[in-house]
Amino acid sequence: DAMVIQNPRYQVTQFGKPVTLSCSQTLNHNVMYWYQQKSSQAPKLLFHYYDKDFNNEADTPDNFQSRRPNTSFCFLDIRSPGLGDAAMYLCATSRDPLGPAKNIQYFGAGTRLSVL
Amino acid sequence: GIQVEQSPPDLILQEGANSTLRCNFSDSVNNLQWFHQNPWGQLINLFYIPSGTKQNGRLSATTVATERYSLLYISSSQTTDSGVYFCAVASNQFYFGTGTSLTVIP
Structure with a gap:
């Protein structure tokens, strides 16, 4: 059973057209993370929410924003996507960002964003 | 921040061979995870191993925290083991390693 769910799996947007990626979790974890991963690179942390x-x-550009309306959902908003923002976007959760044995990360399947 | 280096960067194996992947990190950590990123991009948890040794089937991992390294062992490799293996460490935030790209050929 999927515990961290990202929608959509593939997203195509136009240069400069705002786009929102979504992430939901059934783990009731306190922390939700957004990573950007470009081809042949390691995931790069953009931001995270610890509760609210x-x-x-x-170094996260202002073009990237996030919302967490409740424990289960977190959104990544890209206000004006550029060609350089084409990447895989990964959402992850953990119980706690700092506590030993509580900060194990669980990842969703990712959303691959293309910018035309 | 913590520097995390993985070696080798690329590895090609014949099916059935064994391999060892290494992760070196530059400072004390309270979390170390090994992930397998499959061809579709999903990161799969393999081990949570800030210290000690764990085994799961054909995979095992050892972390020597005092010497700041971790090893991932893959025995009797299969084509489905292909992908990129990342280690990630955390103290007050998470840092991903550079990854090892593994290709297992039949």
Whole structure:
């Protein structure tokens, strides 16, 4: 059974057209993460929510925003996608960001974004 | 931040062969996970192993936290083992390694 669900699996958008990716979880975890992964690279953390507290990585562009309306759902909004934003976007969850044995990450299947 | 280096970067194996993948990290961590990223992009949890040794079928992992490295062993490799293997470590945030791309040929 899928525990971290990302929709859609594939998304095509146009240059400059806002796009939203979604992630839901059935694990009731406190923390939800968004990663960007470009071809042949490691995933790069964009930001994470610890409950309602939003934590942005220092080098995450302002073009990327996130919303977490409740424990189960988290959204990634790309306000004006550029060609360089084409990537796989991965959502992950964990119980706690810091506690030993509580910060095991579980990943969704990802959304592959294409920008035309 | 913590530097995480994996070796080798690429590995090609004949089906049935054994292999060892290595992950070195530059500072103390309280979490270390090994993942397999399949050809469709999903990251599959293999091990949570901040220290010690674990085994799961043909896979096993050992982390020596005091020496800041972890090893992933794959025995009797199968074509379905192909993909990219990442280790990720965490202290106050998560850091992914550079990955090892494994290709198992029949």
